[in-house]
Amino acid sequence: MASNEIAALADGEAGMTVARALQDSLAPGEVAVDVPLASLGRWRIGGPADVVVTPASAESLAAALAIVTRHGARHIVIGDGSNLLFDDAGFRGVVIRIGRALGGVTFRGDGVVDAGAGVWVPTFVRQVIDAGLSGAVHAIGIPGTLGGLITMNGGSQRKGIGENVVHVDAIDHQGGTHRIDHAALDYSYRASRLQRGDLIVVSARLRFDAGDAGAMRREAISILQSRRAKFPKVRANCGSVFVSDPKLYSLIGPPGLAIERAGLKGTREGGAQISPDHANFIVNNGGALARDVLHLIRLARRSVTAMSGIAMDAEVRHLAPDGTMRPAHEVAEQLDERPHTGA
Structure with missing residues (x-):
């Protein structure tokens, strides 16, 4: 890591101390330095990030947040970067990326599903459909992680995933854990209190109604066919740029x-x-x-x-x-x- 990059990581503490603290506290492979942001975002655009942390567990995520906050290091938390445009000059700080390691899904019965923030949305929707549960089909073609979908109250057809959220388990930037019930999430169209950025979604409990799996699969196929017919093929993009007004x-x-x-x-x-x-x-x-x-x-x-x-x-x-x-x-x-x- 170059000296100017190290200095940029923290105010009042050497950036190398932050990087070493992360490497010492987390498992091998969870911390990388000088990573091109173009490799993380769906647009394939962006300069280097000084440090990228990909936690393998909620405990690693909490530890990483506690370390960067304690050292005063500049940091952001992202999922798949599907709605982000990274700057050409990169990011002088620590990127914490919620990946597939935090993507487990458990079906509890009676329409209740526990899911990690890192699960890929289309994968999650297919699992919900296969379980005979309705209410998630509208999100089948949305690229990104469930944590981002829950934060943005994402969806399609004017629907949002927030209506299915029972509660969210999240971590603050000091590494503390929180459970936020549906009412406190303040869901509205494509918005929630999670967008304030003070909490990072780790997992959520959702509830869906029973449905006809066959009918839902047909609907999902129809949505995907429609998206493939209308939306760009092959070339890198971030999805819709402008919000519908x-x-x-x-x-x-x-x-x-x-x-x-x-x-x-x-x-x-x-x-x-x-x-x-x-x-x-x-x-x-x-x-x-x-x-x-x-x-x-x-x-x-x-x-x-x-x-x-x-x-x-x-x-x-x-x-x-x-x-x-x-x-x-x-x-x-x-x-x-x-x-x-x-x-």
Whole structure:
């Protein structure tokens, strides 16, 4: 690790102390240094992170959080990075990544399911369907981990997973554990109190109604076929860039249709492109920079605003090198106006 990277890890303590403390406390393979963020996010964009921790257990996660907090180290917690745009300059700090090791699923009977935050959402939905439980099919095509889905109250067809959550087990940044019941999670459309960032979901208990497994499998196949027909194929992307706005929806339709009507479908900037398959997706055609994506976000947002009077907000969040996390459209609007064509 370079000296400037080490210094950036913590205020008042040598960054190497943090890295060594993590390596000494966690199991081999749980801690890596100088990791390209492009290898962690679904956009395949981003510079290096000083340290990446992938805990193998809830205990390791709690220990890692306690260590970075005790040392004052800059840190973030992510899942699969499916809704994140990492900066080209990377992240000067510790990334704690919730992975498949925290992805166990247990069926308790009477529609009750205990699931780890790291389970891949489509895998979880298939298991729920196979158990003859209904209420999760709408999420079958959503890329990402269950922890992220629960935090964002994610779903499709205007549905959200929050309605099925009984309680969440979470860890704070000092390593303390908490159980939060459904009522205290403050669920609303694509939102919850978990988005404050003070707690990290480790696992959740959910409850589903009984259903017809065969009918649900057919519905899941139909949803996946529809997504495959509409959404980008092969090329790296993060899913939907802009959140659906009821006012825009009633005036024009979903964000993808609005961007298409603005004449931007297929527009390129550097290695990034507004997808020719679905205009609410921005794809990495190879070598795209975060700046390329931000340029297209700003272009789409301003064009749709000029056409409709409605400003679309991005559901994608941008991570700056200093750890600042903001909606990508806010960062995009602050780009300088110089022409840029990427690398």
